[in-house]
Amino acid sequence: MAVLFTDRAEAGRMLAERVLALHLPGPLVVLALPRGGVPIAVQVARALGAPVDLLLVRKIGLPWQPELALAAVVDGEPPELVIDEEVQRSADLEPDYIESEAVKEIREIARRRALYLHGRASLALQGKTVIIVDDGIATGTTMRAALKALRRRQPAGLVLAVPVAPRETVDALRATVDHIVCLAEPDPFYAIGAHYRDFHQVSDDEVLAALDLAAGSNTVPV
16 A cells, blocks of 8 residues: 655645645635644645634544544534434444434533634634645545534635545545545545554644644734
8 A cells, every 4th residue: 555645744735735726716714623634734824825723523433443433523503413324324323322422522622622722713714715624534424524514604615625535535525615635545545544654643732833833824814
């Protein structure tokens, strides 16, 4: 299986070149899915001269296979819960499981919001072109939840930008956004991390450092 990217920073620089080529209309906002999407989003935002904000989304995995997304919760008032009905049917889980896990993930979203944003309100998205960035997509359940929640905030346009994802997932998400930038669509696709030489788990400290870097380097007004 080919390694496509040295690390997230390199993937972010490569992704930034492709996003720049779209010549997107401003004003622009880059949204990162923490934690892994933040180092990539910072590279994209620096290239665009755009501000960075976070889109807090938490996956709910299967009890015996946590990496497989059964559902996802997106920060908001109220939080948005999106369930992968196909996975739910095949897993034959009781609704109580999803509900109880959703409560836990909402608590984690609140913790991250307090830690990363220090009480700062989310950037306004209405009328702006929003670029959503993550370090990769597998099933797309988490991203579908994120995009559904974002549409409620009335952006002028939605652009999904990721380094790697399976072709069928990209095709399934295409109708939910105005543009998709995906650098690689490996077939077969096994795992996002398989396509990075360095795919360490991004820490809270790394997220904070990346956000500080972005805040110091972007010159476009929010």
